[in-house]
Amino acid sequence: MIKGINLFFRLASIFNSGNTAHLQCSATAALSDLIKEIIFMKQILCFSLLISLPLSAAYSAEPKATQQLSVQKSAALPAHLTTRIQWNKFPRPQYKNEDLKDQNRSAIIRIYADETGKIAEARVQESTGLTHLDNLLVQAVREAHVKPHVEKDTATPVIGYQTFSLKLSPDEDREVCQYQFDSKNWQAQQQNKKTAFSYRSQPTLALDSEQLNEHNRAVKFSFKVNKHGDVKKVKVKKGSGIYAVDQAVVQAVSQSQISVKRTASTLWLYKKSSFKDEIKFDLNQCPE
Secondary structure (H helix, E strand, O other): OHHHHHHHHHHHHHHHHOOHHHHHHHHHHHHHHHHHHHHHHHHHHHHHHHHHHHHHHHHHHHHHHHHHHHHOOOOOOOOEEEOOOOEEEOOOOOOOHHHHOOOOEEEEEEEEEOOOOEEEEEEEEEOOOOHHHHHHHHHHHHOOEEOOEEEOOEEEOEEEEEEEEEOOOOOOOOOOOEOOOOOHHHHHHHOOOOOOOEEOOOOOOOOEHHHHOOOOEEEEEEEEEOOOOEEEEEEEEEOOOOHHHHHHHHHHHHOOEEEOOOOHHHOOOOOOOEEEEEEEEOOOOOOO
16 A cells, blocks of 8 residues: 555656656556556455455354244243152052062052153162062053143143052952942032032042051042033142042042032122042941
8 A cells, every 4th residue: 555655656756747758658667566566455455355355254153043943942832740640540560469479568660751641651669679579560650640741821741659458458358349429518418418519429439448557547638620520620728648548539529519508698699619538448438
């Protein structure tokens, strides 16, 4: 750039000298040098532009890459972790005294259920000490079905743990009786007594005397219903001391329907949506 300016001043001084012959020769030489300088400067400028292009392209590509990464983020809700799994179909392992090898056994099974409640994974967290018995428990869990956890109107997977206590039966020849759902409210219904609500049909209970572990048991519970009388939420208020027994009652009530009788004095009130009941299981009073 400085050399080009010097050439310009050189041309000006030649024209001011007044010597025509000298003017023609010197002007031609100076003009030739100026043209060479201009060509050289154009080459430098083009080279500078070529060097800067990859750097500019790299900087301009960075925001696009960042934008693509943000779009790929998952919006799925995480699995619900719980220590008390709610079951639609409780695991029912089938075993005999000889399977226990002369002593009571216990185990903890880790469970992963998908959004529909189907068991996707079941593995032993704490073993019974017997591989064949562990496999029996895992198989029973795989055939069961978990009640899906709902969060913000969206069902999510469930991760939880189920404890199993396997007891030796003192008398294998003793008859095992199946209990019916004879709750306090159901018995009052059968006797045509006044009740806060009525079960439309007797709930189906899957419970036998062996599950009581040689003790009488009782469960107090409450539940809520929708406007159609469908039971939607069951809560154990006082448990039996055995989780499997409590869950058998919860499952039976969850699948039932009730009716509420409106009296003249309560017609102006909203229909009650929360109720309570209790059920007892007596070893000496097995149903015939």
